[in-house]
Amino acid sequence: MGPILAGRTDNRPVRVGHVGAIGNVAVLMTAADTLTMYTTTWCGYCVRLKKALQAEGIPWTEVDIESDPAAAEFVMSVNGGNQTVPTVKFPDGSALTNPSIKDVKAKLGR
Structure with missing residues (x-):
């Protein structure tokens, strides 16, 4: 388990996959700035x-x-009742199921 992100109200730990950087200074990005990937072990x-x-x-x-x-529940709500992973939720609230990295980059405009 990883750090608890600031701004979460449920106090459940989540893993942060990457931190941002400004110059040589690492910056923890908030959940609002990042993708949320719903997974299983x-x-x-x-x-x-x-x-x-x-x-x-x-x-x-x-x-x-x-x-x-x-x-x-969120994953099931965007996957016709199925718990399909990975499901990726984007900062704009939209979601993709089992996207390729190409799909993710296109959605992010990269």
């Missing part, structure tokens, strides 16, 4: 997407839907 597609996000320097926040019922 056993999801191979999630591992692949996390590696691609890391390689591209795209920050994300990871939430395990098996330990967060509210996250599982």
Whole structure:
């Protein structure tokens, strides 16, 4: 488990996949600035997407839907009742299910 992000009201720990940087100073990015990736511990597609996000320097926040019922509800709400992961929620509130890194970059305008 990782740090608890400022601004979260449920006090559940989440893992931060990447911090931003300004010059040589690391800056913790808030959840509002980053993608939220809904995952499970056993999801191979999630591992692949996390590696691609890391390689591209795209920050994300990871939430395990098996330990967060509210996250599982969100994932089901955007996937026709299914708990399909990875589901990625963007800062604008939209979501993609099992996106490629190309899809993520296009959505972010990169």
